[in-house]
Amino acid sequence: MQISYFHTSEAVPPVRPAADGGPDAAVVIDVLRATTTIAWSLQNGAEAVQAFADLAELEQAARAWPAERRLRAGERGGQTVEGYDLGNSPLAVTPERVGGKRIFMSTTNGTRSLAAVREVPLLLTACLPNRTAVARRLVERGCERVWIVGSGWEGAYSLEDSLAAGALASAASELAVAPHVGVEFGNDEMLAALALWQQWRQDPETCLRVASHGQRLMRLGDHDGDFACCSAVDTLQVVPFQAEPGVLRAG
Template sequence: MQISYFHTSESVPPLPPVAEGGPDAAVVIDVLRATTTIAWALQNGAEAIQAFADLAELEAAAAAWPPARRLRAGERGGQRVEGYDLGNSPLAVTPELVGGKRIFMSTTNGTRSLAAVRPVPLLLTACLPNRTAVARRLLERDCKRVWIVGSGWEGAYSLEDSLAAGAVASAATEMAVAPHIGVSFGNDEMLAALALWQQWHHDTETCLRAASHGQRLIGLGDHDADFACCAAVDSLQIVPFQAEPGVLRPS
């Protein structure tokens, strides 16, 4: 399995077909906080997450869904979109609120990365809490070429997404013990992310807080519980996957 890392949706190259060297799997990461929120929402019983880069498209799709079975989650600039049911906090998606409901979600960065790799045959989302579960799924599916895509911040590099990319790659490397499996790295960005993980894996929350987006969240108010949740390595076994274009379900 060869793993490459692209730190934002803007850095993802045009997708070639699998038969021509394109990825047979993609993993989208937005540690603070979209993919952490997605994982916890599905863990807590949400029927599905339907992701949108554009709020107008979200509104149109949500309007066609029964009101009692839908929630709108919108985040821009780290804050909840006015009038929406949810923002982008993994602590807010409680079983009582999300159980049995579809969440129509749009965030500043993460949902754009999902859109960038939507055509890939196997599309998963990862965060620090489910990094080993995701790596295990990639190995179980015998994926040959994996593109990990970070979300960054408005097109710029983010430390925390690279940390999680390294965490997934590290877990895959540790589990790929059979001689015929083997894990290799397809670009320097992946090697750098792995080195970042090796540096910070004993203190992930400090890394998240030191990152520019972590500092941005600190400036917006008390997000201590969100930081603790997003930094909790291997606290989840759930693996969100794209069941149909733009729709994520638990597995």
């Protein structure tokens, strides 16, 4: 298995078919907080999470869904979009709130990364809580070329997404121990992410807090619960996967 890392959607190369050397799997990461919120939404019984880069497209799709079975989750600049049911906090997606409902989600960064790799045959989302579960899925599926895609912040590098990319690649390397499996790292960005994980693996929450987006969230208000949830390594077994374009379900 060859794993490469692209730190934002803008850094992702054009997606080619796997037969022509393109990826057969992609994993999108947005630690603070979209992919953590997606994982917890599906863990807590949401029917699906449907992702949109554009709010107007979200509104159009949501209107076609029964009102009692939908929730709109919108975040821009770290804050909830006015009038929406949810923002982008994993603490808000409780079983009572999301059970049996479809969440129509658009965030500042994460949903753009999902759109960038929508055509990859196997598309998963990962966060620190489910990083080993996602790594196990990649190994079990026998994936040969994996692209990990961070979300960054408005096109810029993100420390916390790179930390989680390194955590995921480290778990995959530990799991891929059968003969003829193994893991190789496809670019320098992946090697740097692994080094970052080695540096912070004993204290990932501090890494999230010192990151520029962590600092941004702290300036917006009390997000201690979000930091604790988003940095809790290997606390979830749910693996969100793209069941149809833009639609994520629990796997």
